[in-house]
Amino acid sequence: MTNPFSASMSLSLSDVIEKYTGVKTFYRKNTVCPLCGQGQNSPCFGIYKDKNGIDKFKCFSEKGGCAKQGNKYDFVVFYKDLADAYAAAKDICEEFGLEYTDKILDPEYEQYIQVMKEVANYCSFFYHCTSLPPLKFFEHRGLSQKVVERYMLGYYPPIVLTNDSKVKTLRTHLINFFPSISLSELESYNLFDVNGEFTLAGRFIIPFRDSYGNIIGFVGRSVDPDEPVRYKNMRENKFFSKGKVLFNWHMASKYKEVIVVEGMIDCLTLVTAGVYNVVALLGTGFSDEQNLLLEDHEIILALDSDQAGMRAMRNIIQSRRDQVFHVILIPEGKDFNEAWTLGENVEHLCVPKKRIIGPEYLIRYSKEVFDLSLLEERKKFWIELATLIGANDPRYFSHFPINTLYTPIEYDYFWKIFKRLFKKNKKEVKNV
Numbered sequence: 001m002t003n004p005f006s007a008s009m010s011l012s013l014s015d016v017i018e019k020y021t022g023v024k025t026f027y028r029k030n031t032v033c034p035l036c037g038q039g040q041n042s043p044c045f046g047i048y049k050d051k052n053g054i055d056k057f058k059c060f061s062e063k064g065g066c067a068k069q070g071n072k073y074d075f076v077v078f079y080k081d082l083a084d085a086y087a088a089a090k091d092i093c094e095e096f097g098l099e100y101t102d103k104i105l106d107p108e109y110e111q112y113i114q115v116m117k118e119v120a121n122y123c124s125f126f127y128h129c130t131s132l133p134p135l136k137f138f139e140h141r142g143l144s145q146k147v148v149e150r151y152m153l154g155y156y157p158p159i160v161l162t163n164d165s166k167v168k169t170l171r172t173h174l175i176n177f178f179p180s181i182s183l184s185e186l187e188s189y190n191l192f193d194v195n196g197e198f199t200l201a202g203r204f205i206i207p208f209r210d211s212y213g214n215i216i217g218f219v220g221r222s223v224d225p226d227e228p229v230r231y232k233n234m235r236e237n238k239f240f241s242k243g244k245v246l247f248n249w250h251m252a253s254k255y256k257e258v259i260v261v262e263g264m265i266d267c268l269t270l271v272t273a274g275v276y277n278v279v280a281l282l283g284t285g286f287s288d289e290q291n292l293l294l295e296d297h298e299i300i301l302a303l304d305s306d307q308a309g310m311r312a313m314r315n316i317i318q319s320r321r322d323q324v325f326h327v328i329l330i331p332e333g334k335d336f337n338e339a340w341t342l343g344e345n346v347e348h349l350c351v352p353k354k355r356i357i358g359p360e361y362l363i364r365y366s367k368e369v370f371d372l373s374l375l376e377e378r379k380k381f382w383i384e385l386a387t388l389i390g391a392n393d394p395r396y397f398s399h400f401p402i403n404t405l406y407t408p409i410e411y412d413y414f415w416k417i418f419k420r421l422f423k424k425n426k427k428e429v430k431n432v
Contacts, residue, residue, distance in 0.1 A: 003211050004089035005254040006296060007100040008072075011092065013047055013055040016072040019095055020079055025057070033059040035078050036066035053352050054255065054277070073254060086213065089254065111181060112239050115189060116207070116215040118177055119170070119198075123154025123205040123218075137204050137221070141265055142340045144272045151207065151268065152215070158202040171196030190235035200232060206247075206264050208240070213250040216240045219264060219282065231263075233282065243287040246294075247280035257298045259328065259350060260286075262309060266336040273340065273347045284312035291320065300355060302328035304335040314365045317358040325358035 017025045021034045025047050032038070033045040036059060044061035058069035068078050076088035093100045127148075137155075138148050147153075160168045171192045175183065192198055203220030210216045217240035220232045233242050248267050252258050255277035261267050267280035281290065284303060301316060303309035317325050328349055331339055340346050348354070356364075370381040 004093045004100040007098045008089055008092045013072045029060050035068050038065040113214040120152045120207045120215050123156050124152050126157055127155040141337055143268050147268055147272050154205040156198050156201050156205055169196030170198040190237045209250045211250055242282055244289040246290055249279050252277050252279045258294055259300045259302050262303045269337040269340045275347055275350050284308055286316050300326045300328055305330040310365055326355040327361040328355055
């Protein structure tokens with residue numbers, strides 16, 4: 001079984017509203033608002049698609065209506081006065097008879113996340129403490145105060161001093177805060193070094209969460225922009241392994257489409273812009289465990305537009321030939337945060353019409369590698385193209401205007417190569 005968000009993902013907003021209210025809601029204002037009762041004389045409640053093509057509900061009443069809006073989980077939160085989206089997801093599963101795994105935790109894991117939560121609170125305190133030197137790094141990167149608080153973004157100073165100017169290590173703080181937890185158990189979490197100091201001291205801190213929203217680890221961002229190692233991960237332990245999780249998965253897992261970016265700041269930039277179906281890899285690596293998390297979702301790759309990011313997207317598409325990927329092209333040389341701080345409408349970059357299918361991206365990438373002004377380079381390009389695209393599925397050629405990339409002579413040359421490489425598919429190729 002899976003978590004309640006994944007279990008209820010396939011249900012449409014219309015189905016959920018009908019299940020709870022008995023009223024079928026369409027893509028127009030067609031009914032009384034079930035949340036505030038407005039619209040008796042003129043229907044004011046309906047469903048619309050946002051800029052990302054995601055169904056949302058809204059009360060459009062202009063005369064004392066609630067003006068509430070959101071997705072299916074938001075609707076159930078409002079309708080049944082529940083605590084949060086997770087409670088709504090559980091309630092939806094129970095209403096529709098769907099099986100799911102609740103976040104019932106074993107005592108050892110429960111203890112671990114309590115320690116992680118305290119460390120996050122500690123770092124959040126230091127970040128908001130005006131007596132400390134760091135400026136508001138996250139706000140200067142364009143993140144909203146709401147996002148900073150919701151994601152418990154923080155800072156941990158190089159040295160923590162008590163009121164009497166004595167050094168207070170993280171180990172000392174945790175021992176005092178959790179007297180019932182043994183020192184050996186705290187040490188197994190890999191939070192502090194042999195001297196008891198936090199391994200991410202002197203950095204801005206970004207908490208990492210599991211699929212239920214529990215904090216399970218941290219990533220530190222250097223204060224000095226010239227620091228060679230800008231991002232440093234907390235050492236892995238029995239509960240936290242970077243390659244097995246996705247940043248912001250606890251929020252994005254409820255959506256059918258998931259945008260995959262490299263960095264946590266890029267991810268939080270999109271959240272600030274109102275795009276919530278986004279996760280971060282913490283680099284360019286895309287593990288099988290991460291891919292498995294996304295197996296029931298439509299994957300939209302949006303890694304950085306530098307050489308490393310472009311190469312990584314090529315490798316992901318090429319190495320997983322049985323999957324269909326889409327790609328968002330960020331303005332050249334930029335990531336989402338850089339684009340955002342320069343005034344780019346990053347939400348607009350994420351709309352469906354801005355995406356291209358994976359094989360089309362392979363064509364564009366290959367064009368950058370070869371000098372197409374030279375005949376021999378063009379021949380190499382077509383061989384590369386035939387290998388990349390044909391290895392996926394020749395039918396992909398119907399998805400984009402490949403005729404804009406060749407001359408008539410090269411067209412014949414290309415198809416000869418293609419047919420030679422894929423004789424078994426000759427009939428299928430002719431029908432493309």
